[in-house]
Amino acid sequence: MLRRLSHYHRGTAAAARLSAAFRCVSTGSLTITEPLNFWAGQRKPGQKGHKEHVYEPATGRILCHLEPCGAAEVNQAVEAAKKAFINWSKLSGMERGRVMIEAAHLIEGKREEIAEMEVVNNGKSITEARLDVDSARLCIEYYAGLASTLAGQHVQLPGGSFAYTCREPLGVCAGIGAWNYPFQIAAWKSAPALACGNSMVFKPSPVTPVTAAMLAEIYAKAGAPEGLFNVVQGGQETGSLLCQHPDVAKVSFTGSVPTGRKVLKPVTLELGGKSPLLIFKDSDLENAVKGALMANFLSQGQVCSNGTRVFVQRDIFPEFVSEVVKRTQAIEIGDPLLESTRMGALVSRSHLHKVLGFVEQAKKEGATVLCGGEPFVPSHPKLRGGFYMTPCVLGDCRDEMTCVKEEIFGPVMSVLSFETEEEVLRRANDTTMGLAAGVFTRDVRRAHRVVEQLKAGSCFINNYNITPVEVPFGGFKTSGIGRENGQVTLEYYTQLKTVYVEMGDVENCTLD
Numbered sequence: 001m002l003r004r005l006s007h008y009h010r011g012t013a014a015a016a017r018l019s020a021a022f023r024c025v026s027t028g029s030l031t032i033t034e035p036l037n038f039w040a041g042q043r044k045p046g047q048k049g050h051k052e053h054v055y056e057p058a059t060g061r062i063l064c065h066l067e068p069c070g071a072a073e074v075n076q077a078v079e080a081a082k083k084a085f086i087n088w089s090k091l092s093g094m095e096r097g098r099v100m101i102e103a104a105h106l107i108e109g110k111r112e113e114i115a116e117m118e119v120v121n122n123g124k125s126i127t128e129a130r131l132d133v134d135s136a137r138l139c140i141e142y143y144a145g146l147a148s149t150l151a152g153q154h155v156q157l158p159g160g161s162f163a164y165t166c167r168e169p170l171g172v173c174a175g176i177g178a179w180n181y182p183f184q185i186a187a188w189k190s191a192p193a194l195a196c197g198n199s200m201v202f203k204p205s206p207v208t209p210v211t212a213a214m215l216a217e218i219y220a221k222a223g224a225p226e227g228l229f230n231v232v233q234g235g236q237e238t239g240s241l242l243c244q245h246p247d248v249a250k251v252s253f254t255g256s257v258p259t260g261r262k263v264l265k266p267v268t269l270e271l272g273g274k275s276p277l278l279i280f281k282d283s284d285l286e287n288a289v290k291g292a293l294m295a296n297f298l299s300q301g302q303v304c305s306n307g308t309r310v311f312v313q314r315d316i317f318p319e320f321v322s323e324v325v326k327r328t329q330a331i332e333i334g335d336p337l338l339e340s341t342r343m344g345a346l347v348s349r350s351h352l353h354k355v356l357g358f359v360e361q362a363k364k365e366g367a368t369v370l371c372g373g374e375p376f377v378p379s380h381p382k383l384r385g386g387f388y389m390t391p392c393v394l395g396d397c398r399d400e401m402t403c404v405k406e407e408i409f410g411p412v413m414s415v416l417s418f419e420t421e422e423e424v425l426r427r428a429n430d431t432t433m434g435l436a437a438g439v440f441t442r443d444v445r446r447a448h449r450v451v452e453q454l455k456a457g458s459c460f461i462n463n464y465n466i467t468p469v470e471v472p473f474g475g476f477k478t479s480g481i482g483r484e485n486g487q488v489t490l491e492y493y494t495q496l497k498t499v500y501v502e503m504g505d506v507e508n509c510t511l512d
C-alpha cells in the first residue's frame with residue numbers, strides 16, 4: 001500500500017532514476033528457472049511430475065513453472081521449521097533482532113531487484129512495488145526492535161512469594177499469502193512471528209510465487225538458522241495440508257472471506273472488504289478527490305482495504321464526481337516497469353474477466369459507467385497479451401446493487417450520494433464486512449464522531465490506504481480476526497505463561 005515517500009525513503013525519486021538507468025529486467029524479457037520452494041536452507045523441487053504455469057501479467061507470457069508441494073514436501077518443510085525452532089526460541093530477543101536487522105539491510109540493498117520481480121510477477125507499477133518492498137523492510141526492522149522488549153509481569157504476593165508471567169513463542173507458524181502484496185505479506189507475517197521466537201512455513205499465492213523464495217534466501221543470508229523461514233508452493237491443496245498439519249501451532253492467513261472460513265486453528269485472518277469512504281460537503285475537495293483515487297486505484301484496485309463505496313454529500317456530488325472522473329481518465333496505464341506508469345496489469349486473465357464481469361453486471365442492474373470499465377490494449381506489441389483495463393467510476397449506484405455489496409477487487413469505484421450524517425453511517429455500516437473506512441471533513445468533531453460509529457477495524461480521517469507498520473491493521477466482522485503490525489501483534493505470536501513462586505514452605509491443608 002502507498003506510504004509517504006519522503007517519510008519512508010528519502011531520496012526515492014533520485015534512487016528511482018538511478019535504478020531505472022541500470023535496470024536489468026525489462027517487461028517480457030525474464031524467465032525464471034530455479035525452484036521456488038525453499039526449506040532447510042535451500043531451494044527445493046516440489047512434487048515430481050507436477051507443474052503449473054505462472055504468468056507475467058503485463059504481457060500474458062509464461063514467466064516460470066511452479067512445482068506444488070504435496071504432503072511429503074509440506075512435512076519436510078514443517079520438520080525443518082521444528083528443528084530451527086529449538087534453538088531460535090532460546091535466543092534472546094536482542095540476538096533474534098540482530099539477524100532480522102541484517103535481513104532488513106539485505107532487503108534495502110536488493111530493493112530494486114525485489115521490486116522488479118514483484119512487477120514482473122504481479123503486474124503492479126514499479127513505483128508501488130518499491131513502496132511494498134520498503135514496507136516489508138520497515139516491518140522487519142520494527143519487529144527486530146521489539147524482539148528485545150517482549151516481557152511479562154511481576155505480581156507480588158503475600159509472604160514474599162510472587163508470580164510472574166512471560167511471553168513464550170508458539171512453535172511452527174504457518175503463513176498463507178494472497179497475490180496482491182506478495183513480498184509485503186510474507187514480511188508482515190514472518191517479522192512478528194520470528195521476533196517472538198517462532199519459525200515459519202509460508203505459502204504464497206500460486207499466482208505470485210516468486211518473491212517469497214527471495215525473502216527466504218535473504219533470511220538465510222542474514223544468519224537465520226536453516227529452516228527458520230520456509231516456503232512451500234501450491235494452491236488450495238498445499239494450503240490445506242499446511243493449515244491442518246498437526247505440528248503447526250498457528251495460522252496467519254491473508255485472502256478472501258470464503259477461503260478464510262475454511263481455515264481453522266488459532267488464526268490471524270486478514271480477509272476481504274467492501275469499505276466505505278464518506279465525503280462530507282465541508283471537505284477539502286482536492287484532498288477528498290485524491291483520497292478517493294488512493295482508496296480505489298492503487299495496485300490496480302486490488303487492495304483489500306479499498307474504499308470502493310464512495311458516499312458523497314449531495315451538495316458537492318456533481319463537482320466531486322466530475323473531478324474524480326477527470327483524474328481517473330488521466331491515469332497512465334501501461335508497462336508496469338516504466339516510471340511514468342501509474343496503473344499496470346491486473347494479476348491474471350481470469351481475474352481481469354471477473355472484474356469486467358462485475359462492470360457488466362452493474363450496467364444490467366442500472367448503474368451508469370462514468371468512465372473506464374473496458375479492456376485496455378497498450379500500444380506496445382509486447383504488452384498486447386497483458387491483462388489491462390481502464391479504471392472505472394460507476395454512477396447511479398444503489399446500495400442493493402452487486403457492485404456496491406460485493407468485493408470486486410479491481411479498479412472499480414461506486415459513487416453514491418447522501419444527505420445526512422445519520423443516514424450515511426447507517427448505509428456505510430450495512431455490510432457483513434468491516435476491514436476499513438474513511439471520512440473526509442474539515443470538522444474535527446464530526447470526524448471523530450463518525451469514526452467512533454463506523455464498524456471497521458482500520459479507519460482513516462482525511463486520507464486513505466496509509467499503513468505505517470507501527471500501527472495495527474485488520475478488520476471487524478467477517479473481514480478478519482487479529483491484527484498485523486504494531487505492538488499488539490506480538491500477542492498473536494506468543495502465549496502467556498503464569499508462574500507462581502513460593503518463597504515459604506508448603507502449607508498442606510489436607511494433612512495438618
Ligand SMILES: NC(=O)c1ccc[n+]([C@@H]2O[C@H](COP(=O)([O-])OP(=O)(O)OC[C@H]3O[C@@H](n4cnc5c(N)ncnc54)[C@H](O)[C@@H]3O)[C@@H](O)[C@H]2O)c1
Pocket residue numbers: 176177178179180181203204205206234235236237238239240243254255256257258259260262263269270271272273303304305407409435474475479480
Ligand atoms: N485483510 C487483508 O489484510 C488482506 C490483504 C490482502 C488481500 N486480502 C484479500 O485477499 C483476497 C484476494 O486474494 P486471493 O484471491 O489470493 O485469496 P484466496 O482466498 O483465493 O487465496 C489466498 C491464499 O489461500 C490459499 N488457499 C486457498 N484455499 C485454501 C485452503 N483450503 N486452505 C488454506 N489455504 C488456502 C491460496 O492458495 C492463497 O495462497 C481479497 O479478498 C482481498 O481483499 C486481504
Ligand SMILES: CCCCC=O
Pocket residue numbers: 001180181184185188302303304305
Ligand atoms: C499486505 C497489505 C495488504 C493490504 C490489503 O490488500
